[in-house]
Every structure is written in structure tokens, then in C-alpha cells.
Amino acid sequence: MYDHQTESLWSHLAGAAVTGPMKGEKLKPLQSMFTRWDTWRKLHSTSKVLSSGRESFFSSMRDPYESYYRSADTGIIPTRVSDKRIYPKEYVLGLVLNEKAKAYPFSVLSRQPVVNDTFQGAPLLVIFDSESATGAIFKRQIDGKTLSFKQAHQGAEQRLLSLTDDVTGSRWQGLTGTAVQGSLKGKTLEPIPMTPSFWFGWVDHYPNTELYLHGLGEKR
């Protein structure tokens, strides 16, 4: 992508300028959620929706890349780095901390929807709501205290992922990282911006990325 002000070229995955006057500069990533409309609506009932101006023409609203997502094609230009530890078109949650990258594949997270991890010295919670195939990453600390989480199987609100922490037993809404019951009610974990991406694109941008494979039952 390019910016109008300087016509510098930017990598949209890395949010960094590659050529031009802004070369070397980086945009600050913000938390976003890649999810289904019904899940987003449950979490944010007053949310606005982007208009396309063509809502009345249903055929034009279809995503032109739907067959591409399902195919084995990896873009229109060959990648320089190829890493076959997982399927190239697998979705991963990509994370960069202290300029080091780590990827969490959806196939692993769907079997292990609550991951208490540590990366670059930071205690992280990686969650995955299977129903909507939505992932999120948080710093699993409240008031300086590190918490470990597990999935709660009862009392989940609106059938979305529910968790409890090992220190207070409070119940948490998994997708928002907010405690909804217990002594920590009202507290929210700090979200860590991450990028859902196809594996082939992520590893081509971050060739030395770590890859979370725990629970797959085999070393790669």
C-alpha cells in the first residue's frame, strides 16, 4: 500500500514502510478481531457496520476471493521462504513482540482453545473460540499478578468461550478478556495486537518465526 502524503510503499502485513521517504517507519498495530458477524454483534450490540453502497446488489457483495481462500494457491507471486511445517494455507494468529515473531495455528488452537504461554518474557493467554473460529491474545496479568486460565464448561454467556483463572476462580469472557464473575469482575486483560494470516505469508515475512505446535502429538 502507499500513503498519499509521501507516496512511500508499505507492507500491509508488517505495517512498515519499505521504500520512499517513510522507509523504516512502522505503524502502531491495534487490536482487531477477525470473526463472524453474529459473534461480533453478541459482543458489541451497538456496533456500526461499514456500508459498501451496493447492499442491494447481492452478487456484487460476494467476496471475489472465496475460491482463493479454499484453494491451495499461495498468492500470485512465489514466496521466497517456504516452510512446510504446517499447510501453507493454514490460518495462524501471528504475533510480534520485541521484533520476534510467533505463530499459533488454528488447527492447534481448535484442539487447545486456551493456551497459557510465555513469549519474550511476557505471560500470554491465547484463546480460540471454535464456534466462530475467532482467536485473541492477551497479557495474562492483572495488577502485576500472573494468572493461568482454563476453559469453563458451565455458565458460558451466549455460548461463547468462557474461562476461569487459577488464582481467584473468577469467570472470564474469553474473546474480550473481561472477568464477568468473581473477585476480579470488571477487570480486563490487556489485549496484544495480533494478525490472523495464512501461514505462507506470515513465514515469508518472518522467516525465523516460532511456531506453536504443542498438543499436535508430534515434533516438527
Place this chain on the structure above:
Amino acid sequence: MKSFLFPVSLALVLTVIPATGADLRPDEIVTVLPKDAIPAILRPRFGDSKSAAWLSGRDLVVGVELSGDSRAYPVATLSHHEIVNDTVGGQPIAVTW
């Protein structure tokens, strides 16, 4: 132009901080389309969720919430524009796909 065709969702704020981490290789940039062949949205318009009758529950969206201001950007629309320049919760952001 684009160098890769793969969907990635990001919400980025337009303040610049120097950092590296990614292996960015300017010598590998290839122009495959003329500039603005896929036009970015510069002045997005929004409706409330009731107005989005054309959106089904299973449709994919990129959701952003900043300072209580929450917005959904349907992926099908993002695929036609790839970038939405918006201001959410007072912050200037770019939603890229």
C-alpha cells in the same frame, strides 16, 4: 500495487514509531496492478446493525473497538477495497485486508 495476494486483517493507527522485525525486501516488490486499481475507502459510511440486513450471521468481519466506539468491516467489502481509512474512538486508523 500489491506484492502478495493473501488476506491479513490489521487495524493500524497512523502514528509512526521506528521498529523492525519483519524481513522486508524492497527488491522483491513487483507491480501487478496500476495504482488505485483496487480503490481504498477514504470516506467510509456506516449504518447500525439493523441496517445490515444483507450481512448474514456467518459472514466474516474485521471488528474494531476503541474507546467504546465499535465498528465492523465486512470482509467481502474489504476484499473490494483492501484498505479503509477511518477514525475510530478519535484515532485515525487504517483497516487493511
